[in-house]
Amino acid sequence: MAITVEKPGIDGLEEAVAELREWQSDGVAWQLHPGDLGWFWRKGPEETAASVRIWRRDGRILAVGFLDGADLLRFTTAPDVRRDEELARRVAEDVASPERGVLPEGNVFVEAPPDALLQEVLPGHGWHVDDEEPWTPLSLDLTEPVKAPDLRIETVGADLAAAWAEVIGTAFNGSTFTAEKWRTMAAGPAFADARCLLGYDDRGAAVAAVAVWSAGPGKPGLLEPMGVHRDQRGHGYGRAITVAAAAALRELGSSSAVVNTPSSNVAAVTTYKSGGFQPWPETRDLTRDA
Structure with a gap:
C-alpha cells in the first residue's frame, strides 16, 4: 500500500507518543522526542493534535512530524526506515505541497535526524541547509x-x-x-x-x-x-x-x-x-x- 499522511486527532496522540518512545536511541545525535510533544501539550490537546502529522504504510506508523510553530516541521522516523526511499520521497512531496496541510507556503524549515535520507532528498526539491541558525545537541x-x-x-x-x-x-x-x-x-x-x-x-x-x-x-x-x-x-x-x-x-x-x-x-x-x-x-x- 502507498504511504499516507494524516492528522491523528486527540485519540491518536497517545499512539504517536508511544511510537516516539520506542524510536529513541543513543546512537542518533538528535531526533524528535516524546518530551517535545509533552512540553507542547501545555497549549492543550486540541492544539497539540493539530500540530502533529503521521505517515503510515499498511497501518504502521513510519514517521511522526511536529509543527513547532507555523513554519517548522520537526520530523523523525522509525529506526528501520530512516533510509527508506519511498518514505523520504513522499515526505518531500508533502512538505512541498501546501495543499497537503503539512507546511504552508513561504519560508519554512524542516528538522530531521542527521542520518535520515530526507536530508539528501529535500535539496533536490528546492531546499537548502539553513546557514543562519545552527543548533548544538548535547x-x-x-x-x-x-x-x-x-x-x-x-x-x-x-x-x-x-x-x-x-x-x-x-x-x-x-x-x-x-x-x-x-x-x-x-x-x-x-x-x-x-x-x-x-x-x-x-x-x-x-x-x-x-x-x-x-x-x-x-x-x-x-x-x-x-x-x-x-x-x-x-x-x-x-x-x-x-x-x-x-x-x-x-x-x-x-x-x-x-x-x-x-x-x-x-x-x-x-x-x-x-x-x-x-x-x-x-x-x-x-x-x-x-
Missing part, C-alpha cells in the same frame, strides 16, 4: 550515578505548579506560562514519564526549574525546558538544576540525558557543558525560501 551518559547538586530540589506537583510556572515565566522573555498550563501539560500522556523539578536557594526562594521527560528504561531522556529566574542568574543555579535533572532521569531509568539548544545561546551551551554534558556536532535545519 548529551550526558547516565551509566554512572550523578553527583547530587548543591541546591535543594523539590519534585513539583499541583501544589508547586505556580512556583514552577513563575520561574519558567521569568526565565524566558515573552513567556506566557502559568500554573493552569502546567496542569494541562501534566494531564498529557507524555507526562506519565516526566518530572518537573524546582531548585531553592539557601533563603528558600525558588531560583531554577526544569522538566525532564523519560522515553522509558534504557532510552535517552530529554530536558525541556530548563530556566533560571531572571533575578537569580550568575550563581551556578543553571548548572545545579541541570545536574538534578540528569539525576532524575537516571532514577527513571534513562540511559542518557539529552538537550538541544541554539548554538548562538552561548550561556546555555556553557551551562550544559559545566554539568557534564558533551556536545555533538552542530545540526542545521533544511529551509525553503519564500
Whole structure:
C-alpha cells in the first residue's frame, strides 16, 4: 500500500507518543522526542493534535512530524526506515505541497535526524541547509550515578505548579506560562514519564526549574525546558538544576540525558557543558525560501 499522511486527532496522540518512545536511541545525535510533544501539550490537546502529522504504510506508523510553530516541521522516523526511499520521497512531496496541510507556503524549515535520507532528498526539491541558525545537541551518559547538586530540589506537583510556572515565566522573555498550563501539560500522556523539578536557594526562594521527560528504561531522556529566574542568574543555579535533572532521569531509568539548544545561546551551551554534558556536532535545519 502507498504511504499516507494524516492528522491523528486527540485519540491518536497517545499512539504517536508511544511510537516516539520506542524510536529513541543513543546512537542518533538528535531526533524528535516524546518530551517535545509533552512540553507542547501545555497549549492543550486540541492544539497539540493539530500540530502533529503521521505517515503510515499498511497501518504502521513510519514517521511522526511536529509543527513547532507555523513554519517548522520537526520530523523523525522509525529506526528501520530512516533510509527508506519511498518514505523520504513522499515526505518531500508533502512538505512541498501546501495543499497537503503539512507546511504552508513561504519560508519554512524542516528538522530531521542527521542520518535520515530526507536530508539528501529535500535539496533536490528546492531546499537548502539553513546557514543562519545552527543548533548544538548535547548529551550526558547516565551509566554512572550523578553527583547530587548543591541546591535543594523539590519534585513539583499541583501544589508547586505556580512556583514552577513563575520561574519558567521569568526565565524566558515573552513567556506566557502559568500554573493552569502546567496542569494541562501534566494531564498529557507524555507526562506519565516526566518530572518537573524546582531548585531553592539557601533563603528558600525558588531560583531554577526544569522538566525532564523519560522515553522509558534504557532510552535517552530529554530536558525541556530548563530556566533560571531572571533575578537569580550568575550563581551556578543553571548548572545545579541541570545536574538534578540528569539525576532524575537516571532514577527513571534513562540511559542518557539529552538537550538541544541554539548554538548562538552561548550561556546555555556553557551551562550544559559545566554539568557534564558533551556536545555533538552542530545540526542545521533544511529551509525553503519564500
